[in-house]
Amino acid sequence: MIKQVICINWGTKYGPPFINRLYAMVARNITPPFTFTCFCDNPEGIRPEVKTEPLPEIPVEIPKTRKGIWPKARLWGPKLGSLTGNVLFLDLDLVITGSLDDLFTYGDPDGVVLSRNPAKPFERLGQTSCFRFPVGKLLPLQETFCADPLGVAEEYVYEQRFVTRNAPGGIDLFPKNWVQHFRYQCLPVFPLNWVMPARKHPDARVVIFPGGVYPQTAIEGGWQGREGFTLRDHLANFPNRPENEGSAFRYLRHFMKPTPWIKEAWRE
Numbered sequence: 001m002i003k004q005v006i007c008i009n010w011g012t013k014y015g016p017p018f019i020n021r022l023y024a025m026v027a028r029n030i031t032p033p034f035t036f037t038c039f040c041d042n043p044e045g046i047r048p049e050v051k052t053e054p055l056p057e058i059p060v061e062i063p064k065t066r067k068g069i070w071p072k073a074r075l076w077g078p079k080l081g082s083l084t085g086n087v088l089f090l091d092l093d094l095v096i097t098g099s100l101d102d103l104f105t106y107g108d109p110d111g112v113v114l115s116r117n118p119a120k121p122f123e124r125l126g127q128t129s130c131f132r133f134p135v136g137k138l139l140p141l142q143e144t145f146c147a148d149p150l151g152v153a154e155e156y157v158y159e160q161r162f163v164t165r166n167a168p169g170g171i172d173l174f175p176k177n178w179v180q181h182f183r184y185q186c187l188p189v190f191p192l193n194w195v196m197p198a199r200k201h202p203d204a205r206v207v208i209f210p211g212g213v214y215p216q217t218a219i220e221g222g223w224q225g226r227e228g229f230t231l232r233d234h235l236a237n238f239p240n241r242p243e244n245e246g247s248a249f250r251y252l253r254h255f256m257k258p259t260p261w262i263k264e265a266w267r268e
Helices: 016-028 071-076 101-105 139-147 149-156 159-166 182-186 215-220 231-236 248-253 260-265
Strands: 003-009 034-040 051-054 086-090 112-116 126-134 171-173 179-181 206-208
Touching (some): 003 016, 003 071, 016 034, 071 139, 086 101, 112 159, 126 179, 126 206, 139 159, 149 159, 179 182, 182 206, 215 260
Parallel strands (some): 003 034, 034 051, 112 171
Antiparallel strands (some): 086 126, 112 126
């Protein structure tokens, strides 16, 4: 079986450095044969080992909402470039820390398998930062979405909630330790995060970074927007804390020490 890994890139927020780094992490953590395909609007600067294909067409304008981001709806069509069969989708800003092989064989081969979303503990919600699906299986979702894009986006807020609730045949979830949410599962709880670095489960294969903290921030420590801050810097900055971080308590717990294992994994 050829393992098929895919990603998607549009605009300039990420681009070739992230795509090339993701390919390198995959190559170090997968048993061949495998393919790596990036669906993108500009293939310039992408390393030759990566197969590039145009962004899949979708017959509606992708809605822009305050929270949700919906361009992954392009992946739900009847075709996905030249690919058929199962594909493993990976976000560009995640970190691979172990073998991906089991993510291709876990569960029903015809099923839709999502990562677990620990941010919503009282809701059985999947996370699409890392998920597997058969090409064409999610076509009913795209058809529903295209019938009322803004309505669907406003009702479900996040596309992973829409996939979780509406995937044909339901969804399965990867084992909780295989794909870990950096902020919710790796960072120590406050105030231990002031003195202890982030840690990952020994069985973690992928670490995802939803919610505004990125791998580079984890490498440097501090927090998003104040990378490299020491605890002394963090406390000294308290009177000048950003308004968008909310309460004083929220600011105080938004700190982390540098994370060496992210630096080791997140490289080309």
